Amino acid sequence: MESGLFILTCAALALLALALVLWMVLLGYRLVDNRQRARRVVMADEWLLKLLPVLEMETSVTSLPKVRGGNEMEAVLSLLRDLMERFRGQYRDQLREILVHIGGADFGLRLLRQRHVTSRLRGCALLGWTGESPAVNAALRLALQDEAKEVRMEAAYALALRGPTGLGVREVLESLEEKDALASDRLRDVVRMLAPGRSQELARLLPGAATPRLRVLLLDGLSAAGDLAHSDLIATQLQDAAPAVRAAAVLALERLGDPMQISRVGLLAQDPSPKVRLAAAHYLVSMGPDTEALQWLENLVLDENYEVKRQAVHGLAKVGGRAWQRLRDQPPEDSLVQALIREITSPLLPISTLEATA
Incomplete structure (x- = not known):
């Protein structure tokens, strides 16, 4: 009995000691991490003062010092990323020159070769903004074959930003054949950029x-x-x-x-899908005072789908002319259409609202 109690006591003390060691390790990690974060903030503030004259083209990019060490590189890259997001394309050329000067391309290529997916993602994101380089283009095209779908997607986006010669849409699409990848807005943006x-x-x-x-x-x-x-x-x-x-x-x-497709699009006013009929209504409104387009819009006024009906009525009001006047003077026996006409003709409805809805 006493030996069993002794063993349990020893086990409890061992677990307590292990917990204490783990707590100390975690505490040490947090202290080091907080210190590094604070140091990066200081570095970022120092670099911001150096970068502003370069961005405003008051001084040359060559006046900037070289980056010393990984922590400083991380701080500068984080600052540049914030500047890119804040100012969009305003300082794009200057930011690319800065990235080249501080060795951003080399750092991005090193990230692209690392094992961790997160590192490779960061590498792709960084390389998308660096200057023209055959080595970077080749590395990103190789990343289109990465085992991780997320890396392939980020590599495609980076290549679309860079627009290297010889890159084809087929090459990008074949690297992202998964169903969920094809459905992503990110790939849609890539195709639009290319x-x-x-x-x-x-x-x-x-x-x-x-x-x-x-x-x-x-x-x-x-x-x-x-x-x-x-x-x-x-x-x-x-x-x-x-x-x-x-x-x-x-x-x-x-x-x-294209106004040459009005007849073919107009036939979709009878399409079984309300999404297609709504798209047709938008197209017909964009054709302005074309007689055939207005006739199809008048048919869509009686559509069973409210959104289609609303787009048709607002579209006729936006175009104006005889078709709209006829609808106002002789509205169909449809309470929704009549309500839409009252909504549009109400003096309380701003013109900007009418244009936005059409």
């Missing part, structure tokens, strides 16, 4: 796109490319089996401002 000057490639990829989401991405890219020559190709997607693709095709035609 689109200018690549309309021919986007047009070649569209007919063979295997999934609705991929077709939506390519249609969005074609609209961002702004090449009206591909309107007929885009219009072929108005008959796609997927409602999301049909709606994306209508949106692309609206963004391109």
